[in-house]
Amino acid sequence: MKRPIRLSMAAGGFLFACALGLSTACAAMLPPSTLKGKTVLLVTGATPADEPNDDALVRQHLEALGFTVKTVDDATPESAAKGASLIVISSTANAHRLGDRYADVAIPLFTWNTFDYPNLGMTGQELHHDFGVIDPVQHYADSFMILYGYGANTTSDISKAVGLKPQLFGTLYLEPGNAGWGKPGPGGTVIADFDGRPDMAAVFTYERNASMLDRRTAPARRVGFFLANGNFHLLTAVHGPAASDPQLRSWAIGLKLFDAAVRWAASPPPPVAPYDPAALDARLGHAAHGKKLLFVERVNAGEGREADEHIVAHLHSLGFEVDIADQMDPQTRADGEDLVIISSTCSKYKLANKYVDVKVPVISLEGLYADAMHLAGRQRYVDYGEHGEEKESDDPPESYLDIVGASSPMAAGLPPGLVEFTQHPGVLKWARPTPDAIVIATLPNASAERAIFGYPKGSVMADGFVAPARRALLPLDNPSYDDLTVQGKALFDAVVLWSIGGGA
Known part of the structure; x- marks a missing residue:
């Protein structure tokens, strides 16, 4: 049996308002x-x-x-x-x-x-x-x-x-x-x-x-x-x-x-909601209700197609109205949306700089799109890259992340240090953002290789690009959503919550 969480109405209400960005x-x-x-x-x-x-x-x-x-x-x-x-x-x-x-x-x-x-x-x-x-x-x-x-x-x-x-x-x-x-x-x-x-x-x-x-x-x-x-x-x-x-x-x-x-x-630091995946889901459901989300994928993709379907199903279950766009569709598909998520099944050669300047938040699950999105600089394996990609990476497969920004709501209440992100070692992406980014996690023993981070609206990204809305990177490879641990799914949800303004 789960022990009930006892908070006074004042304390609980304050934490909830902070988590939703209402205070x-x-x-x-x-x-x-x-x-x-x-x-x-x-x-x-x-x-x-x-x-x-x-x-x-x-x-x-x-x-x-x-x-x-x-x-x-x-x-x-x-x-x-x-x-x-x-x-x-x-x-x-x-x-x-x-x-x-x-x-x-x-x-x-x-x-x-x-x-x-x-x-x-x-x-x-x-x-x-x-x-x-x-x-x-x-x-x-x-x-x-x-x-x-x-x-x-x-x-x-x-x-x-x-x-x-x-x-x-x-x-x-x-x-x-x-x-x-x-x-x-x-x-x-x-x-x-x-x-x-x-x-x-x-x-x-x-x-x-x-x-x-x-x-x-x-x-x-x-x-x-x-x-x-x-x-x-x-x-x-x-x-x-x-x-x-x-x-x-x-x-x-x-x-x-x-x-x-x-x-x-x-000054006192902001309060941090404790790690509680169920409570996080509830906060995200409250913030997502009625919001429109565009999920950009490679329609009819091979590897990762099933994972994309599961991501969409999860977003639906939270209350988002999810539209699906193919990577070849025009950027106008984002018109009227509240959030854009770019799947790792997409190819940046097919995306062709789309969604870079849309005035709604964007989460990229494709780390190799980091340069085009101005999330990082332009040199592959210097400014962005991946661990575990056969024949393309000097680094072995990885399943852990190192939480370095535990105070951010994007960290889902997880404590500092190593956390198992996926159940099995695989491909994890990374990039090196500018100092305006809020860094949540790095790859283990590679502190400059940032795996989860977000740019607030108005921040200065790579190449001097000013973020027209929030921007975030999650390090998922094509099929790895289905391999996320409970903590990994909590980090996914926390980044989505922050991106739509439901976190500080």
């Missing part, structure tokens, strides 16, 4: 006024008298935002963080002395101590590859590069708060100095980078339970920021008459980015 409070950042009185533990260290140190200015600024700031040195035990709403670690703290002291503390953490990134699990361990510090003594030419950041993500709460665009902006005023960068793990979100390289992130985040490095998951929100000891006062800002110039307003956002990232870290 605007589900994942909202705290307004600035609510920061007042929240305690920040500011962890600092000593610097020589002749070296710049902006820790006092940072403290004053955090207090001006409303925080109550408690300053401790880098030898203080982590128990000092008890009761704090946020831990802030300065680059003046000695990373060797800090070690992994704050790595497992379930309190949000904001840091610009680049050398501490590996200790926290926020990056790998290798200097110059996984993280690095640029300074004008050793890297004079590169030290000018850090004055210019590039908006890598435009759809996160932080990005929206500062109006971040996929273009250059000014990080610091024109004075070459030190700055740090990191290469986050598979569950990280790159907000801004240097040189247009997401592997050289200037600002990056982890949601609670997101996969970091070395099989760690974030115990609470984590933020890495590009500052160094003495350049907080150089963060760009715009005041006076210049503030009326929209170009300058979108350029001088260094301080706004700092404030938004701090506020995001201190």
